[in-house]
Amino acid sequence: MHLSHDDLTQIDEAVLQELEERALRALSVKLLADLKEAHERLGQNPSNSSRPPSSRAPWEGVVASEEVPDSGEQSPEETREPEDRDAPGRAAEETQEQETDRSSKRPGQPPGRAGHGRTQRLTVHEERHHHPEVCGLCGEPLTASHDTRAHSAHYMIDLILPSAEQAGLQVVQIKHVYQARRCGCGHWTAAQPAHQGPEDAWTVALSERHLAGPLLVALICALALRMRLSRRRIQEFLADWLGLSLGVATINQCVHEAGRALAPVEEQLLTEVRASELLHADETSWIENGHLLWLWVFTNATTTLFRIGRRSQDLLQGVLGGLFAGWLMSDGYWAYRDYDQRLRCLAHLLRKARGIEESLDRSVSGFGRALHEHLDALMESVYAAREGPPPRSLRQQHAAALNALFALCLAQAESQHAKTRALARELLNDWDTFWVVLDHPDLPLTNNRAERALRHWVIARRIGYGTRNAQGSRVFATLASVIETCRQRGHSPWLFIAEVMRERRQGRPAPVLPPPAAA
Incomplete structure (x- = not known):
């Protein structure tokens, strides 16, 4: 980079207007070089750089919907000439046949091919016998006095947890034997494995x-x-x-x-x-x-x-649904606005304020600084109120600061700086939800509970790349x-x-x- 962070903070539109043409041209060359380098860095991904696959954002390389608009342009495969110039249509025909065969093939091995059974043989540690209780034909009770024969069986592998007598997990194999009994009416009734019925x-x-x-x-x-x-x-x-x-x-x-x-x-x-x-x-x-x-x-x-x-x-x-009547702590997603008792996470707001405060655009850094200072003062007051009742209500203590901040948000709602404009509008749209803690200091200031609950599963998403269906x-x-x-x-x-x-x-x-x- 030709220009440092400190250089960029000192350059604004007024400085550019005062530069002579020669100096302006030289600065433009530096800015162009820096811009190209920045674009190249932004364009890096796991397929064109040494960045690991886990650095790819979740939304990169995914489809937002199953419908793909037809642009009317030919794909590289459609415009490419066949390798066999003496038979122009042969390559296309072979490709179409291969795709047809692949799409019509059912998953699994072809019928008639030898299957694969379980080859591991474990010691049977226990046998459990299951008997029918009533005759399937006449409904009469079946007891041990009736003729009995084995009908079917299956093996189950399970674990025994550690105990005072044995350390560590123990693997056991249980043989479940399902017996059949003959009723006096002559009907054989067989016990069947228990199960839940199918669900769509x-x-x-x-x-x-x-x-x-x-x-x-x-x-x-x-x-x-x-x-x-x-x-x-x-x-x-x-x-x-x-x-x-x-x-x-x-x-x-x-x-x-x-x-x-x-x-x-x-x-x-x-x-x-x-x-x-x-x-x-x-x-x-x-x-x-x-x-x-x-x-x-x-x-x-x-x-x-x-x-x-x-x-x-x-x-x-x-x-x-319409059954929730408690307090809802959330982010700024618009769907949450259907619930009246809502409060916003001040940590999110604080991070955004710091970002604008550190902006290279000096015309908006003051807005970020004012918001940052107000949030620090508000949070300190809430913590103090939790230790003991304040001399006057927190709403009264911060009334003047809130009015000044509201006016500042109105002034920045049409700012040319995109992040400043977005933050000012976010504050105005959800104004009351940010300051609920002034009336209820016992409520949380942040949404850390939800973020901590998500953290483990976000790591799982990065490792497993989501789910398949x-x-x-x-x-x-x-x-x-x-x-x-x-x-x-x-x-x-x-x-x-x-x-x-x-x-x-x-x-x-x-x-x-x-x-x-x-x-």
């Missing part, structure tokens, strides 16, 4: 007939969600440390099955979120199959709910909600997930979330 919103089954037991499913969820491991890394971990050979598809099925099992728990979370006296809300970008969505969080002192969807008023209304997004949000809520309440999320898996596989309702642990 889910493509994964929820059944007792599964290779992974409840605690093993909970461990896989912990590795996937809390430890942020990919399916391949989970497979490697289980093989290296527990001696288990599980396929990637089985591991993925475990995670999705846990999401379906926990789906009813979301209703409890939703009810508690809507009943909050103080709720923090925030959203961050999320990628689903290359499309840009948003990860929303709604959290209070004991409950956290995540949702993945569009950044829209419909999603917000779907979570809060709508079911994967729902599973991720559901598991994240249960994990965060259990941790807030001082309980193990993994034991709760295992308990839910156990009950739901038996066709019974999901247990309720545990209450907050006593301090």
Whole structure:
């Protein structure tokens, strides 16, 4: 760079007007060189520089909608001449045939090809026999006195948690044997694995007939969600440390099955979120199959709910609806304005004020400095009011400063500086929400609770690049909600997930979330 930060702060329109033509031309050459270099830096990405893929912004390289407008221009593939000039249409025909074959091919191996079964053989530690209770034909009770024969069986691998007698996890294999009994009427009735019925919103089954037991499913969820491991890394971990050979598809099925099992728990979370006296809300970008969505969080002192969807008023209304009557701490997204008892995060405002204060444009830096000073004084007054009642109300103490700041925002609402103009209008649009703490000093000044709740999952997004489909997004949000809520309440999320898996596989309702642990 030819011009330093200090140089640019001293250059404005008035200085340029006073320069002689020769000096102005020389300055223009420097500015042009600096501008080109800045554009080159801004244009750097993982595909044309040494920047790591994780530095790419979430919205870069994703599709905002599935509809792509037709520009009328030919693509490079359409304008390129075929390599075989003696047969001009052959290359295009071969390409079309290949694309047709690829699009018509169904996933999976062709019919008739030898399949792959489970090759790992583990010791059976326990056998559990299941018997039918009534005759499937006449309805008469069936007892041990009736003729019995084995009907079917399956193996389940599960874990035994550490105890005083044994340190570390223990892997066990349980053989479930389903018996058939013959009634006096001559009908054989066979016991069947318990399961939940199919649901239109889910493509994964929820059944007792599964290779992974409840605690093993909970461990896989912990590795996937809390430890942020990919399916391949989970497979490697289980093989290296527990001696288990599980396929990637089985591991993925475990995670999705846990999401379906926990789906009813979301209703409890939703009810508690809507009943909050103080709720923090925030959203961050999320990628689903290359499309840009948003990860929303709604959290209070004991409950956290995540949702993945569009950044829209419909999603917000779907979570809060017209039932929410508490205080809502949020950012400046316009959809939040439907709620009367709303307050804004002053930390966001403070960061924006610092940015304008440090601007190279001296004509607007004073606005940032005035806002920064006012926020510092206001926050100091609120902290003091929390220690003891002030001699007069905070609203009266800051009345003159607020009036001056309001006039300053009106003056900067049409500023030529884009960030200053945007901040001034933001303040004017949500004026009352910023100063609610003057009347209620006990309310929070920042939205740190929501930002902290999002931080772990933002890292997971950077590592895993989002989700692949709508079911994967729902599973991720559901598991994240249960994990965060259990941790807030001082309980193990993994034991709760295992308990839910156990009950739901038996066709019974999901247990309720545990209450907050006593301090």
